[in-house]
Amino acid sequence: MSYKQIKWMILLIPTITVGLWEYIRHQFLMPYLSMDAGNWLTPVIVYFVSVTLLSRLFRMLEGARAALEQERASKTALEARDQLARELHDGISQSLFLLSVKTDKAGRSLAGTRHEQDIRDIQKTVHEVNTYVRQAIAQLRYVPSPAADPEAIALQSQVESIVSDTVPDAHITWHLTEVSFSAKEQVELLACIREALLNVRKHAQATQVRVHAEGSASRWSVHIQDNGVGIQGDPLQLKDRYGLRITKERAEQMGWELKLDSAPGNTQMIIGKGQN
Incomplete structure (x- = not known):
């Protein structure tokens, strides 16, 4: 049952209940039920209908509203994750790629010199950071399965x-x-x-x-x-x-x-x- 249907049922059920009760009361129960007794029974019937049926509809309404809010929050979170993933890819990831190219070029030019080990250490660090960034992008773009x-x-x-x-x-x-x-x-x-x-x-x-x-x-x-x-x-x-x-x-x-x-x-x- 949709959120809109639940709201309409909450509005209509008390009205239909009172109308149906008054019709039965005046058409069939007048010889057996006094006017004062009928007036007292009307709110009692509405109360029992509210406790039994309307309370269940209110719980359904709250559940539907919570589901809508959760869906809205999940959509907002996914959009934020996707935006962050794009920024990481277009910014940090591309910069790391350019840095890796430059360090590779420097490593070839400094091969055999006393700076060769330093360049290798820089290359290792760049590669490790690049791995972490790729992993972060993959995690951000992943949509959990319910x-x-x-x-x-x-x-x-x-x-x-x-x-x-x-x-x-x-x-x-x-x-x-x-x-x-x-x-x-x-x-x-x-x-x-x-x-x-x-x-x-x-x-x-x-x-x-x-x-x-x-x-x-x-x-x-x-x-x-x-x-x-x-x-x-x-x-x-x-x-x-x-x-x-x-x-x-x-x-x-x-x-x-x-x-x-x-x-x-x-x-x-x-x-x-x-x-x-």
Whole structure:
């Protein structure tokens, strides 16, 4: 029942009740009911109708009004989040990209000098800040799902959004619906998955990418696997792979394990807990 219909029913029911009572009273009850008794019964009948039927309609009206206010507040919040995401993307994100280009140019020009390590540290910091900004933009643009299990569905939906933005052809199998992550754990896990997928897109030259998650609250894992060219040497020690080292640091700070096995045709990053 709509908000407008509830209001009209609240207005009409007392009027119809009194009119119907007066009609019955004068047409059928006059020989049996005195005028004074009928006058006393009229407010009593209206009171009982108000207590039984109108009180329920008032609760429905309050519920409808609360729902409208919540919808209005949610719309305002989403518009503010979208505006903030646009400002981050058009301002800070673009500036960080320009800064990364300049630091890369400076790193090439200062290679072999005593300032090379300083430039690498600056590049690492820029890359880390850029990762945080991308994550913030993704979180701001994400619209929570009002499902029965909102936390699990929200995490899966955000992973699907990340895959859509990075490697749209990737295949996802997600079976972590019974695992409860805190807000910080969700942010860190999503950042790790995003970094892994970005590396696949930039470097792997893969034709097949798979994101697979399974486990329970005490033992779970997320696998990001591709059939690309692989990485020569220890990927966590390469000079230009700041993102992988930052991802490993993220996992260690959260008490998780991160494994990276790379070979031509089969490269796999595993993020998990309780795997040993």
